[in-house]
Amino acid sequence: MQHLMAEAGSTAGRATGQSSAIPAWRRRIEERIAKARALIGSLICFRSGNNMPRIVRTVRMAFARTNVSLSQPDITQKLTERIDDLKQIIAAGGKPIRRYTERSTRFNQNCLFQSDQKRLYESLEQPMVSGTGPAPNHADTVAF
Incomplete structure (x- = not known):
């Protein structure tokens, strides 16, 4: 029984590590960015x-390796920095x-251009999704 559990655990770890499409370096950077935010x-x-105690604990942790104390008069400047x-x-x-x-986008488009130009041009013709909001009205466009 222990042999089966050990074997299942080792294959599960390998399967999850290799099946991800996102590179490990990118996941590490994204995690660092999330922590910084x-x-x-x-x-x-x-x-x-x-x-609140949780916020104070996090702030103390942010200044752990420095000589900054939260009771200093210039703490707002240190926080801003x-x-x-x-x-x-x-x-x-x-x-x-x-x-x-x-x-990656450039590489994929180059490969697609060499293999199937029709699909490449169809993908380029699809409208890009933008979050800029509604389109300007005709009068504003003419005035511009």
């Missing part, structure tokens, strides 16, 4: 006056993901 939210809550640092981490993490996505 969550920390930014907590820091902004603390800066706006939320002193830390928030800016986290925003830079988010921006830096998004760049390789964006480059990878653009390169």
Whole structure:
């Protein structure tokens, strides 16, 4: 019985690790970005006056390796600096993901062009989904 459970556990771990279509480096970057966004939210809550124990604990953890105390008079400046640092981490993490996505799209379109040009042009003709909102009215367009 133990042999069967050990074997099932080892194959389940391998199956989940290899079957994912998202590369491991991308998942790590996305997790880092998600953690940074969550920390930014907590820091902004603390800066706006939320002193709940969970928020305070998160803020202390954010400044754990520094000599910053939450009772310092310039804590709002330190919070702003830390928030800016986290925003830079988010921006830096998004760049390789964006480059990878653009390169992957280019590669797939090149392959599709070589194999089936009709399908490529049909896929390019499909309208792009944009979240900009409703289209401008005719009078505004003419005035522009």
